[in-house]
Amino acid sequence: MKKIIQNCPIIIDTDPGHDDALAILLLEKSKMFDIKAITTVAGNSNIQNVTNNARYILDLIGSKTPLYSGSEKPLKRELIKAVVHGDSGLDGACIKVQENISDQAISKIISIVRENPGEVSIVVIGPETNIARAFISDPELPRLIKQLIIMGGAITVPGNKNRVAEFNIFVDPEAADIVFSSPVKKVMVPLDVCNDIILQMTDFERLKGSKLYEPLSKMMEKYIAGISAGEKVSGALMYDPLAAYYLINPAAYEIEQMDVKVETIGELTRGMTVADRRIWSDHESNVDVVTKIDAKSFIDDMLSILGDRKSLS
Secondary structure (H helix, E strand, O other): OOOOOOOOEEEEOOOHHHHHHHHHHHHHHOOEEEEEEEEEOOOOOOOOHHHHHHHHHHHHHHOOOOOOOOOOOOOOOOOOOOOOOOOOOOOOOOOOOOOOOOOHHHHHHHHHHHHHHHOOOEOOOOOOOHHHHHHHEEEHHHHOOOOOEEEEEOOOOOOOOOOOOOOHHHHHHHHHHHHHOOOOEEEOOOOOOHHOOEEEEEHHHOOOOOOOHHHHHHHHHHHHHHHHHOOOOEEEEOHHHHHHHHHHHHHHHHEEEEEEOOOOOOOOOOOOOEEEEOOOOOOOOEEEEEEEHHHHHHHHHHHHHHHHHHOOO
């Protein structure tokens, strides 16, 4: 594995979400990063639920990472929530806390980036509303961010929300359009690679003996049931952890530069991420698209980190 510099500053922008929970836990427990903040955005559920869910995840491991709530709805549309995660957005979790809602996420993203120019990577694993609002508020911000790691979009495969669109982009296509059009380095982890990596309950048995085994087992049972009913896939799709793992082991990823635009107008194609695949086109690439992931490395490393087993080399 290619080592990365320890304690790189990052922000996790998220709408937890079962797969978001795994992504947050993976980054937190890797101890490889200086996690400056977790910012929440409405997506998988409403802003109150996803912020409660984020607090629950942090409390599972006793994390003191600052948590700030953000956008309660898309820039121009009504919120359409996910189905596979249940009413709470994190069914199977025993959530009792009611976290305060502050809408400080945008101001915190701006201040953290400006205090660490050129250093902060943002893991964007929900709708891109918070990031777009930050860019609108501070037009210079995109040039001050090290990179965005975006879970979203579909290049050559069907969508999981409509015929062509992935959920995060579908929820707020106007925000995604702003982000994809901005002069910031972007790494996109699309459905194309996410669809190929599916975990079963037997995989999570490898966490036996760890503190996370029981709560994650309960959450994953609900998630697998939701995925089975909603997407007709037997197992837990690893959307957001695959975006998180890019920061841990970028050598496990193959990348292709593409010119990708977001459809905001089409009646049937809302949220489609349209890549210009023409070899004769005079286009300019604006995003690094992940085209392949070493599945074994990802699964072994994620379960090792979550289970407090041997350190990554």
